[in-house]
Amino acid sequence: MARDLSAPRTPVRPVEVDRSSPVPLYFQVATRLQELIEAGEIGVGARIENEVDLAERLGVSRPTTRRAIQYLVERGMLVRKRGVGTQVVHPKVRRPVELSSLYDDLVSTDREPRTEVLALKVVPAPPEVAGALELSPGTEVTWIERLRHANGEPLALMHNAIPLGLLHLEAPDLAAHGLYELLRRAGYQPRTATQVIGARAAGAAEARVLRERRGASLLTMTRTAWDVSGRALEYGAHVYRASRYSFELNLTAG
């Protein structure tokens, strides 16, 4: 359907590989291609060279070239069609979903986060928390309550549970850093998570600390995060001021 097949192949000229580098060849090729596409040197809609020619010109094997292209296809930058070729569809990577913390988001958008630690103690896990973290009921967990400010205004009230023994938390650390940053620093990298996002009206106590009217709309988010080996890292139940915050997601369907 009116795909412009007469468009000239962009011959990806300045790609070279460094065989002495510890970086895998396929990754070198993928990175270079990504740079060229993001810089606009290979425009949207343009077809790139076919795998065989590209491989030959770069001096690598076809499987290596395929792997590099596949990497960018999975990231949504390229589309392949058998018998047709490979086309650029997006100049920027659409990341599937960011598994980053609120704190990092605020820092990166210059919104001056500040954290007030309301509680930090060890308690037996309530049934809901124990279930989410796959612990037997009553197992002790570190329980955290924090109030997160942005630009001097309260933004979110956050309750979190962390399995004991994972890491030792101190109030000053929590005040100065995001929870995910502390987890990462201790060697635990969140990799998968399930979230439930909903909304409800603010109760009296919540309204007071968040400086909203009673009954104001709040965004709620409960999340459980696991690391790469399936170990449960964190359970969180957060409420956000809907007037100041929303979730932005980029989705990709398999």
Place this chain on the structure above:
Amino acid sequence: MARDLSAPRTPVRPVEVDRSSPVPLYFQVATRLQELIEAGEIGVGARIENEVDLAERLGVSRPTTRRAIQYLVERGMLVRKRGVGTQVVHPKVRRPVELSSLYDDLVSTDREPRTEVLALKVVPAPPEVAGALELSPGTEVTWIERLRHANGEPLALMHNAIPLGLLHLEAPDLAAHGLYELLRRAGYQPRTATQVIGARAAGAAEARVLRERRGASLLTMTRTAWDVSGRALEYGAHVYRASRYSFELNLTAG
């Protein structure tokens, strides 16, 4: 850390491949492995055979075996470690995020969806819609307003815009099917989307059609969806009764 390496390798016995099938070998192997894991025959934490042995026993090459395992690794079921082996970490696939429609979700959970088409017309795209769909301002689009019921109760008020020429919509079709199903049937498969999820209080008109009190909390979702070749398919601005609906997401970090 206390990984049970003494656990016996589960030898994935009943896997066989059918070389006369048009289904690729790597996919046959991946599917069979996935079934065994989901059925619990290979338990969580168990290591599977190493690639070389598995390949030999199945009578396929090691790259084919690797590709099958890689497929499950990307879906979060397995974890590989060089020098160690491959372990099961999750008995079920955690899909990155489902890009399915509300209608399909309600059908699959047996909640008897019913759709009331409030409006179906062709209008010039408002600036916000034009921007989201990457159309020049004022381009005409199909504009849809629907009220979605579940179990006989109103659940969501949905506004959507579709580029003209993509497909011809009739009210009866919209009443009987989800929008995504109609798109798919016309050959357009949504692949990537950006969503913004927020909350706000119900206005008077919204409260009336959704049978909520005025000021009740509503979940809001605006979304733009593209197909595999980067063509904008749909813009949607939906509001949900927070008392009856929440978003559930499974995330995976790269």
Place this chain on the structure above:
DNA sequence: GTCAATACTTTGTCCTGACAAACTGACTTG
């Protein structure tokens, strides 16, 4: 001129073979 058959291009699948890098566990050595 239109439609079907054919040739060509390009990606998809699969194989064999080889070496490198990371991790484990046992052995050696001080």
Place this chain on the structure above:
DNA sequence: CAAGTCAGTTTGTCAGGACAAAGTATTGAC
């Protein structure tokens, strides 16, 4: 006995080749 060394295991990377399948473009027949 403790710590470093070394061999074994397992996944990671890469090459080169072969054929299949799905499109596109051309050619030929009616």
